[in-house]
Amino acid sequence: MSRRVRTSGSALKRTVERAPIRTHCPYCAFQCGLLVTAADRGVNIVGDPEFPVNAGALCLKGFTAGETLAHPERLSAPLVRNAAGRLVEADWSAATEKVASALRLVQRKYGRDAVGVFGGGSLTNEKVYLLGKFARAVLRTANIDYNGRFCMSSGAAAGLRAFGIDRGLPFPVADIAGADVVLLVGANIAETMPPLMQYFEAQRRGGGQLIVIDPRRTITAQHAALHLRLIPGTDATLAHGLLHVLIHERLIDEGYIRERTEGFEAVRAHAATYWPERVERLTGVAQRDIVHAARLLGTASNAIILTARGAEQQTLGTVNALSYINLALAMGRVGRPFNGYGCLTGQGNGQGGREHGQKADQLPGYRRLDDAAARERIATLWGVAPEDLPGPGRSAYELLDALGRDDGVRGLLIMGSNPVVSAPHATHVEQRLAALDFLVVADFFLSETARLADVVLPSAQWAEEDGTMTNLEGRVIRRRRVIEPPPGVRTDLQILNGLARALGAEHGFPSSPAGAFNELRRATAGAPADYSGITAARIDRESGVFWPCASTAKPGTPRLFAERFHTPSGRARFHRVQTFGGGERPDADYPFYLTTGRVLAQYQSGTQTRRITALRRAARVAEAEIHPRAAQRAGLADGGDVTIETRRGRASFRVKTTAAIREDTIFVPFHWPDDHSANRLTNPALDPISRMPEFKVCAARIAAAPKHQP
Numbered sequence: 001m002s003r004r005v006r007t008s009g010s011a012l013k014r015t016v017e018r019a020p021i022r023t024h025c026p027y028c029a030f031q032c033g034l035l036v037t038a039a040d041r042g043v044n045i046v047g048d049p050e051f052p053v054n055a056g057a058l059c060l061k062g063f064t065a066g067e068t069l070a071h072p073e074r075l076s077a078p079l080v081r082n083a084a085g086r087l088v089e090a091d092w093s094a095a096t097e098k099v100a101s102a103l104r105l106v107q108r109k110y111g112r113d114a115v116g117v118f119g120g121g122s123l124t125n126e127k128v129y130l131l132g133k134f135a136r137a138v139l140r141t142a143n144i145d146y147n148g149r150f151c152m153s154s155g156a157a158a159g160l161r162a163f164g165i166d167r168g169l170p171f172p173v174a175d176i177a178g179a180d181v182v183l184l185v186g187a188n189i190a191e192t193m194p195p196l197m198q199y200f201e202a203q204r205r206g207g208g209q210l211i212v213i214d215p216r217r218t219i220t221a222q223h224a225a226l227h228l229r230l231i232p233g234t235d236a237t238l239a240h241g242l243l244h245v246l247i248h249e250r251l252i253d254e255g256y257i258r259e260r261t262e263g264f265e266a267v268r269a270h271a272a273t274y275w276p277e278r279v280e281r282l283t284g285v286a287q288r289d290i291v292h293a294a295r296l297l298g299t300a301s302n303a304i305i306l307t308a309r310g311a312e313q314q315t316l317g318t319v320n321a322l323s324y325i326n327l328a329l330a331m332g333r334v335g336r337p338f339n340g341y342g343c344l345t346g347q348g349n350g351q352g353g354r355e356h357g358q359k360a361d362q363l364p365g366y367r368r369l370d371d372a373a374a375r376e377r378i379a380t381l382w383g384v385a386p387e388d389l390p391g392p393g394r395s396a397y398e399l400l401d402a403l404g405r406d407d408g409v410r411g412l413l414i415m416g417s418n419p420v421v422s423a424p425h426a427t428h429v430e431q432r433l434a435a436l437d438f439l440v441v442a443d444f445f446l447s448e449t450a451r452l453a454d455v456v457l458p459s460a461q462w463a464e465e466d467g468t469m470t471n472l473e474g475r476v477i478r479r480r481r482v483i484e485p486p487p488g489v490r491t492d493l494q495i496l497n498g499l500a501r502a503l504g505a506e507h508g509f510p511s512s513p514a515g516a517f518n519e520l521r522r523a524t525a526g527a528p529a530d531y532s533g534i535t536a537a538r539i540d541r542e543s544g545v546f547w548p549c550a551s552t553a554k555p556g557t558p559r560l561f562a563e564r565f566h567t568p569s570g571r572a573r574f575h576r577v578q579t580f581g582g583g584e585r586p587d588a589d590y591p592f593y594l595t596t597g598r599v600l601a602q603y604q605s606g607t608q609t610r611r612i613t614a615l616r617r618a619a620r621v622a623e624a625e626i627h628p629r630a631a632q633r634a635g636l637a638d639g640g641d642v643t644i645e646t647r648r649g650r651a652s653f654r655v656k657t658t659a660a661i662r663e664d665t666i667f668v669p670f671h672w673p674d675d676h677s678a679n680r681l682t683n684p685a686l687d688p689i690s691r692m693p694e695f696k697v698c699a700a701r702i703a704a705a706p707k708h709q710p
Contacts, residue, residue: 018039019037020036020037020044020046021036021037021038021480021481022034022035022048022480023036023462023463023478023479024462024479025061025062026122026461026463026608027062027065027348027603028192028193028347028348029168029344029345029346029347029349029350029351029471029472030053030054030195030196030472031053031348031469031472031475032051032053032054032058032062032195033047033051033053033054034046034048034058034062034065035048036463037482043069043463043482044066045058045064045065045066050543051543053173053473053475053544054198055198058195059194059195059600060600060601060618061601061603061612061615063614065462065463066463067612067614068461068608068611068612069461069464069483073445073446073611074444074445075444075446075456076458076487076488076489077089077090077091077458077488078090078091078092078095078455078456078458079095079455080094080095080454080455081454087451087453087456092490092498095455098455099413099455099499099502100499100502100503102411102438102440103115103411103438105438106410106411106437107139112139112140112142112390113141113142113390113409114408114410115139115409115411115412116141116143116144116393116399116409116411117134117135117143117358117412117414117415118146118147118396118399118400118415119131119147119358119416120146120353120415121146121346121347121348121353121416122348122349122353122604123349123353124352124467124468124469124479125349125352125353125355125356125467125469125476125520126468126493126513126516127416127492127493128349128355128356128357128358129357129519129523130509130510131357131358131415131496132144132357132362133509134496134500135358136382136389136390137382137383137384137389137505137508138499138500138505139503140388140389140390141390141393143360143393143394143409144358144359144393145358145359145360145393145395145396145399146354146358146396146416147396147416147419148347148350148353148354148358148359149395149396149397150396150397150423150424150692150693151309152168152312152343152345152346152351152354153317153354153687153690153691154318154321155168155307155317155321155343156343156354156690157318157321158321158322159325159343161318161322161689162322162572162573162575163325163334163560163561163565163566163567164528164565164566164568165366165529165565165566166354166366167473167529167560168342168345169343169344169345169472169473170474170561171559171560172473172546172558173196173199173472175304175340176199176203176304177199177200177202177208178203178302178337179300179302179303179338179339180208180209180300180303181209181210181297181300182203182209182210182303182304182305183211183213183293183297183304183305183306183327184211184306184308185213185214185235185305185310185311185324186235186307186309186310186311186312187214187220187308187309187310188218188221188597189220189344190220190600191219191220191600192346192597192598192600194600197220200223201223204223209224209225210225211224211225211226211297212226213230213235213310214227214228214229214230215229215231215595215665216625216660216665217659225296226292226293226296228285228293229662230285231282231283231664232593232696233314233316233583233585233593233697234284234579235323236319236320236322236323236579237274237279237282237579238283238285238290239324239327240274240279240579241274241275241276241278241279241283241285242290243271243294243323243326243330244271244272244275244276245276245291245294245295245298246298246327246330247268247271251294251297251299252298252330252331253330253331255332256329256332260332260565260571261329261571261572261573261574262569262571262572262573263573264329264330264574266574266576267330269576284662297331298331302337302338302339303331303339304341304342305325305328305340306341306342306343306344307320307324307343308343308344309597309696310597310696311324312343313692313693313694313695314583314692314694314695314696314697315685315686315687315692316687317687317690318687318689319579321343322575322577323577323579324341325341325575326574326575327341328340328341329341334572335559335561335562335563335565336562337559340561344472348469351470352468352469352476355470355524356520356523356524356529360393360394360399361392363378363523364524365523365525365526365529366527366528367528369389369391369392370391370392375389381519381523383507383508395686396423396691397424397684397693398686400423400432400433401429401684402432403435403436404435404436405435409436410437410438411436411438412436412438412439413441413499414439414440414442414453415442415459415492416442418443418450418604419433420448420449420452421447421449421606421607421672421673421677421679422604422605422679423679423684423693424679424682424695425648425649425680425682425684426677426679427649427680428684433449433452434452439453439455440454440455440457441453441455441456442456442459442492442495443458443459443607444458444459444460444461444489445607445611447605447607448605448673457490457495458488458489459489459490459492459495460485460489460490460491460492461485462479463481463482464481464482464483464489464491465479465481465493466478466479466480466514467513468513468517468539471544474546474557475546476531476534476539476544476547476549477539477543477544478539478540493511493512493513493516494511497509497511521534525550526550528548528566529547529548530547530548530549531548532549532550532551533545533550533552533553533556534547534549535552538552546558583685583694583698584685584697584698584699586664586700587699589699589701590645591664591701592666592699592700592701592702593662593664593665593666593698593699594665594666594667594681594697594699595666595668595696596667596668596678596679596695596696597667597669597670597696598669598671599623599671600618600619601619602615602619602671604671605670605671606672610672619669619671621653621654622653622654622668622669622672622676622678623653623669624642624644624656624667624668625658625660625661625666626642626655626661626666626702627658627659627661627663627665628657628659630702631655631657634703636655636702637657638655638656639654639655639656640654641653641654642703643702643703644681644700644701644702645700646681646682646698646701647698648680648682648684650680651668651676651677651678651680652676653668653676668681670682681700
């Protein structure tokens with residue numbers, strides 16, 4: 001159900017028009033449709049009942065999204081660090097020139113790659129496109145990556161290897177309601193993406209069943225017909241066990257495997273060694289439940305497998321995702337309506353954010369930076385020589401780890417990210433940021449990362465700008481401006497335009513979203529993620545357009561893989577993968593598994609949500625979920641305080657005892673900074689393929705902590 005939320009403040013008196021404006025939520029990749037009305041004393045928000053994805057439903061975060069627009073901590077002028085070391089207000093001309101001169105100085109002293117760019121999965125498609133162009137055509141640096149590397153990289157890498165293309169959901173989200181069985185791996189939808197639950201509820205009403213794989217009995221798992229509470233880090237092993245049963249009981253589709261895939265025999269032989277008794281010992285999941293889950297999947301007329309961060313944010317994240325893709329392919333599910341494999345995108349524009357050039361190895365439209373034809377095409381569009389485009393650079397954590405070093409990045413632009421809170425081994429990342437010669441951050445609040453900057457540029461928020469986003473199912477939608485930005489605040493496109501001009505690029509950086517999107521359409525024509533046939537009018541008329549869409553005269557593509565896969569052979573690829581070599585495991589000194597995640601009332605690094613009154617009341621402090629018996633052994637009481645330590649650091653949390661978690665596991669949320677930062681604990685070990693850090697599994701210990709004020 002929707003409800004109205006009104007926020008007050010003078011900043012919201014900048015009314016563009018009073019009629020409700022159709023736009024989208026600033027948070028997760030479900031991208032709920034909103035109807036937002038600007039009023040003299042506030043903003044009214046209700047769910048848009050005509051947008052087919054959320055059908056009017058919103059979560060608490062969506063209801064309250066307007067409060068940040070007039071928040072008293074909102075930045076309204078550039079900040080420049082003075083000789084005394086304090087950030088003081090400056091005009092845009094002075095701030096822009098300081099940034100340009102500092103970046104030029106760094107590159108003269110250390111070379112082009114000594115300047116880096118760090119983007120975000122919340123940026124619109126237009127911003128993503130121009131940020132990549134700014135890095136490669138103006139700064140000429142190889143070092144650009146983004147925080148989506150911490151979110152979608154393992155699922156994306158697996159999709160590219162198995163299917164030849166990465167679109168998180170290669171089918172409409174509505175297909176979930178038509179599946180007889182859904183296997184959900186490492187996701188707590190009821191808290192992280194609540195409006196999506198309507199599809200699972202519809203599936204259950206139609207007689208469908210949900211299987212959840214998670215070390216915690218989350219709210220989502222409580223809705224499941226079967227919950228497989230595995231040992232953290234054993235996701236691929238469990239997938240191998242499920243495949244073993246499917247093969248043994250002849251529940252695979254031999255015809256589909258023969259006609260539409262390649263590489264299965266190696267996978268078949270590997271799965272033969274994962275009999276249920278062995279998998280029970282390795283994963284902690286009872287063999288009877290393994291067999292039951294496999295039979296539910298194998299006998300269903302329609303079945304969908306979905307993975308998310310629980311399985312993917314590991315050093316074996318790509319392996320885990322590939323293992324569940326193997327399951328879907330073996331059953332012949334992929335490419336059929338109400339069937340298949342999908343990866344649940346997290347951040348608001350996590351899908352579009354990984355398509356258009358802010359990844360270290362990528363050009364717009366999912367073109368590869370090391371592809372000579374792609375380089376020539378984009379270089380021609382940008383008016384530069386192909387040989388002047390830099391090659392692939394460092395991935396996100398590797399870029400952050402190299403900050404301030406002789407052979408690393410010495411000057412950094414951050415847009416749409418707060419790595420002091422969101423990056424693994426966060427204390428180390430904060431130290432590296434402090435070692436920079438120069439740091440510039442574009443944000444609308446003085447985030448934990450912005451506090452370290454030499455220049456902070458105030459940027460517009462979601463309701464103050466136009467642009468496009470791409471949701472978790474590949475549907476390109478429009479973000480529409482409801483109110484103008486406050487005086488003194490610029491959009492990120494205007495910021496990039498100003499910086500490009502100050503660095504000598506007079507043309508090629510449109511400050512209007514329409515101009516940027518039209519160039520993006522040309523840049524992606526013929527690419528895997530082809531947006532060339534998508535226009536604003538079509539988005540309005542069709543409630544969003546699914547890519548690829550190569551012509552304005554042709555429809556988009558809600559479902560991929562109906563006839564062929566995006567591989568040279570047109571066949572999907574099975575992958576025989578190994579499950580050894582993962583990250584830290586508990587030992588005598590650190591006897592617990594530590595895992596991290598989101599809670600209902602907060603989002604990502606909390607830069608927005610920790611400033612919203614209702615959300616702060618709903619989740620006031622960071623709570624560590626600990627099994628009652630584990631808490632009792634450590635002398636901890638529910639509601640008391642605890643210090644959790646790993647080999648990288650320590651952080652403090654409020655104790656929440658719950659039998660919903662494994663006795664050997666601790667869960668902490670990652671939305672809080674400073675002494676309550678979960679990412680002071682997490683392991684920066686990287687997946688060798690996706691370069692995803694191991695957020696979800698590391699070894700930890702607990703101890704009582706002195707009482708503190710939250």
